[in-house]
Amino acid sequence: MATIPEPKLIDRLLSVMENDIVPLTREGVAKGNKVFGAAILRKSDFSLVIAGTNNEIENPLWHGEVHTMKLLYEMAPEDRPAPADCIFFATHEPCTLCLSAITWGGYDNFYFLFSHEDSRDSFNIPHDLKILKEVFTLEPGGYNRENVYWVSSGLMAGIEAAPEVERAGFLARVDALNKTYAEMSEVYQANKTATEIPLN
Structure with missing residues (x-):
């Protein structure tokens, strides 16, 4: 059974998304990249090590997660915590x-x-589920x-399990993020044919 994130971690990850990933993604989308981003934090204190976003216009393999790892390894070794931490x-x-890269x-x-399913239905990017089915013969999930x-x-599993007072606040933040990502997605979809991204 997958670990359900605790409210303290949910709060921190939403903050990183709102304050660190979204600004990078806005810039990336304006250049023609997809809306996917990532971050790496320390387990010990939830401090941010690095945040990144999709950079497929430079290299089709620079998905949000992979590009974030690339940026991590451009940092000085002494500033890079071990993945286990x-x-x-x-x-x-x-x-x-990205599952493989992680x-x-x-x-x-x-x-x-x-x-x-959100990527397919809300952001009109069906490739994740399509590849799972076509290459690995796996159904969603x-x-x-x-x-x-x-x-x-x-995070939604943790949000649904959170105490009511915290849950309401988290859901409001997720709703705001949904709107932000919908706006960025519209920009991406309107301009995607102008890029050389193979699976746009």
């Missing part, structure tokens, strides 16, 4: 490329806000969310 956060449930990167966990490499969890 980190929380990995993705704004959207990672695709198969695994190869040595992270034993990841959290996300928007699901694969068919991969192991807890395995020998990592445990994953959607």
Whole structure:
């Protein structure tokens, strides 16, 4: 059973998304990139190590999660905590490329806000579920969310389990993020044919 995030962690991950990832994503989307972003935090105190966003216009492999790891490894080694000491956060449930990158990167966990279904239905980016089905013959939700490499969890599971007072505040913030990402998605969708991203 996947770990359900506690309210303190949910609050912190939403703050990182609101204050650190969204500004980067706005800039990226304006250049033609998708809306996906990520961040790496220390487990010990939830401090931010690095935040990043999609950069597929430079390289189609620079998905939000992969590009964030790339930026991490451009930092000085002494500033980079070990993956085992980190929380990995993705704004959207990672695709198969990013699931593999998180695994190869040595992270034993990841959290996300928007699901694969959200990516398909709300953001008109169906590739995650399509690749799971076509390449791996998996239905939505068919991969192991807890395995020998990592445990994953959607923030919404923790929000739904949170005490009512905290839950209401979290849901309001998620609603605001939904609106922000819908706006960014409209910009991306309006301009995506002008880029060389293979799976746009």
